[in-house]
Amino acid sequence: MRTYVSPNYQAAARPGRTARHPVVVAGGGMVGLTIALDLARRGISVVVLNAAATVGAGSRAICMAKRSLEIFDRLDVGARMLDKGVTWSRGEVLFHDRPVYRFDLLAEAGHHFPAFVNLQQYYVEEYLVDACRASARVDLRWQHRVVAVAPDADAVTLTVETPEGPYRLTADWLLACDGAHSTIRAALGLDFVGQVFRDRFLIADVVMDAAFPPVRRFWFHPPFHPDGSVLLHRQPDHLWRIDFQLGAEADPEIERDPARVRARVAAMLGPGVRFEIEWISVYTFRCRRLERFRHGRILFLGDAAHQVSPFGARGGNAGVQDADNLGWKLAAVLHGTAPERLLDSYDAERGPANDEDILHSTRSTDFITPKSEAARAYRDAVLELAGRYAFARGLVNSGRLSRPAVLVGSPLNTDDDAAWDGGVPPGAVAIDAPVGGTGWLLERLNRAPGFALLRFAAPDEADLPDVETIFITPEPQAGAAHDHAGLVAHRYAAVAGDAILVRPDQHVAARWHRFDALAIVAARDRALARAAPSRERSHGKA
Amino acid sequence: MARLDTSPRLDDPDALFAALMEVHRGLSPDASRRLDARLILLLANHIGDAAILAEAIAAARAAGDDG
Ligand SMILES: Cc1cc2nc3c(=O)[nH]c(=O)nc-3n(C[C@H](O)[C@H](O)[C@H](O)COP(=O)(O)OP(=O)(O)OC[C@H]3O[C@@H](n4cnc5c(N)ncnc54)[C@H](O)[C@@H]3O)c2cc1C
Numbered sequence: 001m002r003t004y005v006s007p008n009y010q011a012a013a014r015p016g017r018t019a020r021h022p023v024v025v026a027g028g029g030m031v032g033l034t035i036a037l038d039l040a041r042r043g044i045s046v047v048v049l050n051a052a053a054t055v056g057a058g059s060r061a062i063c064m065a066k067r068s069l070e071i072f073d074r075l076d077v078g079a080r081m082l083d084k085g086v087t088w089s090r091g092e093v094l095f096h097d098r099p100v101y102r103f104d105l106l107a108e109a110g111h112h113f114p115a116f117v118n119l120q121q122y123y124v125e126e127y128l129v130d131a132c133r134a135s136a137r138v139d140l141r142w143q144h145r146v147v148a149v150a151p152d153a154d155a156v157t158l159t160v161e162t163p164e165g166p167y168r169l170t171a172d173w174l175l176a177c178d179g180a181h182s183t184i185r186a187a188l189g190l191d192f193v194g195q196v197f198r199d200r201f202l203i204a205d206v207v208m209d210a211a212f213p214p215v216r217r218f219w220f221h222p223p224f225h226p227d228g229s230v231l232l233h234r235q236p237d238h239l240w241r242i243d244f245q246l247g248a249e250a251d252p253e254i255e256r257d258p259a260r261v262r263a264r265v266a267a268m269l270g271p272g273v274r275f276e277i278e279w280i281s282v283y284t285f286r287c288r289r290l291e292r293f294r295h296g297r298i299l300f301l302g303d304a305a306h307q308v309s310p311f312g313a314r315g316g317n318a319g320v321q322d323a324d325n326l327g328w329k330l331a332a333v334l335h336g337t338a339p340e341r342l343l344d345s346y347d348a349e350r351g352p353a354n355d356e357d358i359l360h361s362t363r364s365t366d367f368i369t370p371k372s373e374a375a376r377a378y379r380d381a382v383l384e385l386a387g388r389y390a391f392a393r394g395l396v397n398s399g400r401l402s403r404p405a406v407l408v409g410s411p412l413n414t415d416d417d418a419a420w421d422g423g424v425p426p427g428a429v430a431i432d433a434p435v436g437g438t439g440w441l442l443e444r445l446n447r448a449p450g451f452a453l454l455r456f457a458a459p460d461e462a463d464l465p466d467v468e469t470i471f472i473t474p475e476p477q478a479g480a481a482h483d484h485a486g487l488v489a490h491r492y493a494a495v496a497g498d499a500i501l502v503r504p505d506q507h508v509a510a511r512w513h514r515f516d517a518l519a520i521v522a523a524r525d526r527a528l529a530r531a532a533p534s535r536e537r538s539h540g541k542a
Numbered sequence: 543m544a545r546l547d548t549s550p551r552l553d554d555p556d557a558l559f560a561a562l563m564e565v566h567r568g569l570s571p572d573a574s575r576r577l578d579a580r581l582i583l584l585l586a587n588h589i590g591d592a593a594i595l596a597e598a599i600a601a602a603r604a605a606g607d608d609g
Contacts, residue, residue, distance in 0.1 A: 373575065381579030391587040 003207060003237035003278060004122060006054040009129070012141035014164040021047050022334055024158065024171035026146045026184055029056060030121060031302030031319035032177030033128035037075045038327030040137035042449065042504075044334055047169070048138060049160055051145035051178075055129065058279045059120035059205050062235055063313035066106070067404035067429060068320040069113040070506070074446045077127045078113065085117030086234050091216035093386075093398050097223055100386035101393040105401060110487045111432045112440040116401070118214075118235050121316065146178065149187045149298070156297050173330060174298045177319075182304035188295060194288020195362060197309065198248040199369040202282050204261050206240045208275035218398035220383055224267040229368050229398070231311075239278060242268065243310070245368065252282040285309040287362045289354055293347045299326060306354045308361035311368060311399035318357050321405055322350050328504035332528060337466075342529035345412050353405030360400045367397035404429040407507055414501075414510035414523040423493030423511070430454075430506045433487040435472070441488055444470055444481055445506055451524050454500040455515065456489065464517060467501070467524055503527055546597040 023039060025032045028050030036046045064072075064081060072078040093101040106115035132138040147166070148159035156174040160167055176184040217232040219225070228245030235241055244264060246255055254260065261280050269275060289306035293299060302319030326346045332338035370376035385392035407413065407427035414426060424431055432442045445452055448468040459471045459479040471480035472488050483489055492500060492511075500511040501523050510523035525531050552558055566574050586595055 373572075374579075377572070377575040377579045378583075381576050381583055384576065385580055385583060389584075389587075392583060395583070 003239055004120065006057070006122065007126060007129075009053055009140075009142040011053065011143035011163050012139075014162045014167050015169070018168045018170060020155070020170040020172070021045070022172045023047070023175065023330065024049065024156075024169065024173070025175045025177055026158070027176070027178035027182075027302075027304065028052070028125075028129070028140065028142075029177060029179055029302065030061070030124050030128065030316055031323055032175070033125060033132055034071070034075070034320050035175055035177065035301060035323035035327050036138050036140075037077075037128060037131055037135065038323060039331055040132070040135045041075060042327060042331035043137070044331050045137045046139065047171075048132070048140045049144040049146055049158075050140070050142055053143050055122040055125035057122075058203075058281055059122065059235060059239070059241065061121040061124070061310075061313070061316035062118045062233060062241055063317075063401070064117045064119055064124065065313060065317040065402040065404075066111070066113045066115050067402075068317045069117060070432070070442055071320055071324045072124075072128075073113070073442070074506075075128075075131060077131050080127050081119055081124065082113065082117060084123060084236055085119035086214050086236055087114040087117055088214040088216060088234070089115035091218065091398075091401075093396050094217065094219045094222065095383040095387065096221055097219075098387055100383055101396045110434050110485060112442060113432070116313070118233055118241075120235055120237075120239070123236075124316075146183050149174070149184050151188075151296055151298055153296075172297065172334075175326070175330075176298055176300045176304045177302050177323075178304050180303040180307055182300070184298065185290065185300065185304055188298070190290055190295070192286070192288040192307075193291055194286060194307075194358060196286045196288070197284060197365055197369065199365075200246040200248065200250045200252060200255070200282055200284055201310075202244045202246050202250075202255055202261065202264070203280065204242045204244070204265055204277055205235070205279040206242055206265055206275045207238050207278055208240060208269070208273060209238060210240065210269070210273065212240075220379075220398075222268075225264065230268065231398075246282070250282075255282050256280055285365075287358045287365065289351075289358060293322075293350055294343055299330075299343065299346060301326065305350075306358065308357050309365045311364040312357075312361050312401055313399070314357040314361050314402045317402040318354055321353065322346075324505045325350050338528040338530065345410065345529060349407045349410050349412070350405075352409070353407065356405065357402070364397050364399045368399075412503070412509065412527045412529065414519075414526055416511065418513050420511065420513075421493050424491070424500070424508050426508050426510055428508055430502050430508060431491045433483070433491050434485050435481040435483060435488060439481075441481065442506065445502060450504050451509070451527070452502045453520060454488075454492070454494075454502060456494045456496055456498045457515070462515065462517065464520055467520060501527075545591075546594050546601060548601070 023046045025036050025048045028048050036048045039046050069078050089104055089106040091103050092099055132140050145161045146158050147161050150157040156171045158169055214234045219230045231243040233241040286307045293305050301322040308314045329342045333340055370379045382392055382395040386396050410427050432440055435441050451467045453467050453469045455469050456472050472483050473480040474483055476482045498513055499515050501509045503509050509527040
């Protein structure tokens with residue numbers, strides 16, 4: 001049985017002359033497609049070059065985090081993913097055959113999107129491709145492989161290979177989204193800093209009719225696989241992801257043998273369970289990144305810029321946040337509403353955010369694959385204690401799942417000038433909440449593609465340049481979003497009179513306990529890097 | 543700044559030492575190592591103060607380096 005047939009996209013014709021484009025995206029994986037679509041929505045025409053003739057092979061990234069879904073929703077593909085995907089928020093960790101730890105990533109109601117949806121990466125890419133094809137601003141070129149890059153001060157010239165032969169094109173801005181083996185990174189001779197792990201893992205995607213609940217299950221040393229860990233995830237189409245830790249000595253050729261994989265799966269499922277194997281992959285992983293994500297007119301996103309282990313589902317979800325962070329900035333530069341240095345903030349913001357992903361992912365990997373006898377003893381000690389003592393459960397690390405980055409210390413933030421009791425601080429992403437009849441706050445923000453001001457007040461005439469005001473009121477009122485459950489005020493720790501400035505990527509830029517048009521305009525200008533960066537706030541890397 | 547109390551505080555040091563010997567009796571090296579790890583984790587949680595724990599970790603390391 002095959003649950004998925006990859007679409008066959010036609011190779012694009014080779015253009016006759018060397019054209020110049022404002023933005024060229026190299027790579028049409030989930031990250032390249034996301035930024036192409038985002039730029040198109042912001043009025044920028046984009047050429048996407050993709051070496052492949054179809055979406056990525058194998059399910060790969062299956063866990064789409066809440067923030068990614070919210071970003072996809074802004075691009076009008078979120079609902080399709082939510083419909084098709086398997087929604088989950090709970091996880092269970094077992095040691096031998098005993099549950100030792102359970103967690104719920106989103107225990108509270110009142111959010112449009114769940115903590116996670118499991119959806120095979122090929123579906124995510126296919127839905128993004130469909131949306132790109134429906135956009136007049138995205139020129140998607142299949143089977144166009146970038147083979148050489150020549151950057152200079154005001155443009156980047158690319159050499160591209162197609163089935164009809166090579167051609168050149170010139171880009172004002174090149175977005176390198178060409179994955180872990182990035183041609184562009186290699187062409188520029190850039191190195192990764194970080195760690196390579198030796199442990200091998202085996203993924204088997206298995207079709208079966210099983211009645212397991214949609215819970216992420218993680219076993220340490222289960223009876224059916226005593227030498228390592230096992231991770232089980234449910235996907236749509238009766239497909240299950242099973243991930244076996246094989247150790248550093250495993251031979252990938254032998255481990256890929258379908259008969260051997262069948263035996264491992266059969267031991268796990270027990271006698272009498274019928275299943276078919278759909279995809280097998282033996283992999284190792286790395287936790288590392290480029291030192292800088294911007295190199296002049298070339299910006300790196302997704303796996304081309306950074307890689308993590310799969311534990312925590314941080315790879316693809318980080319890449320989608322990269323795209324979300326860069327899209328509005330590049331659009332503002334191209335529209336002439338922000339200076340070029342705004343693009344440096346992409347590195348200043350996504351660098352630390354990716355460091356955090358790498359840190360969590362490395363820690364999870366160290367817990368799952370202990371590298372010394374002492375590490376192994378502590379790991380097992382934690383698991384032995386966790387069954388009995390709540391304190392030890394917090395130490396169990398089977399993957400700390402992707403959370404939206406908080407852009408702490410970003411040069412684009414305006415610090416609070418008064419005390420706030422919690423809420424959403426500058427740098428954090430806007431939190432969803434129900435508003436109006438059956439609507440959502442983020443849905444309302446999606447309809448304000450630029451800067452938006454959440455004003456906890458009755459609608460008035462106050463007009464702000466290039467900032468759309470969204471009035472929020474506790475009672476229904478014409479022209480305002482009705483905070484009927486009180487959750488907007490609660491989640492933002494806001495009282496009547498407060499104002500919160502939200503960037504186009506829905507991160508909070510600034511907030512006040514008053515309405516002060518001058519302060520709002522100044523904060524907007526800072527978030528657009530219009531104000532010259534002052535010394536003590538600059539976060540550039542040496 | 544030092545907050546880790548390294549002054550003598552045990553009423554009966556010999557009894558503590560004997561109890562530790564007793565609990566490890568007959569265990570394999572692996573099992574002993576896990577037992578020590580469980581003990582350290584229980585005590586670390588009891589102390590609960592990251593600064594004191596960091597000091598204790600550094601002190602344990604330093605005492606071994608001198609020897
Ligand atoms: C087993 C596994 C499980 C994972 N699980 C998760 C998960 O649950 N959640 C999660 O968020 N992430 C997960 N990840 C990580 C996730 O798959 C990656 O982070 C994600 O694919 C990165 O997307 P990307 O667009 O940057 O790169 P890719 O998906 O690698 O796409 C690169 C694109 O560039 C194209 N390309 C390459 N070279 C060229 C060239 N020279 N010219 C033109 N085009 C080119 C390719 O055809 C492709 O379209 C997992 C990864 C693996 C391997």
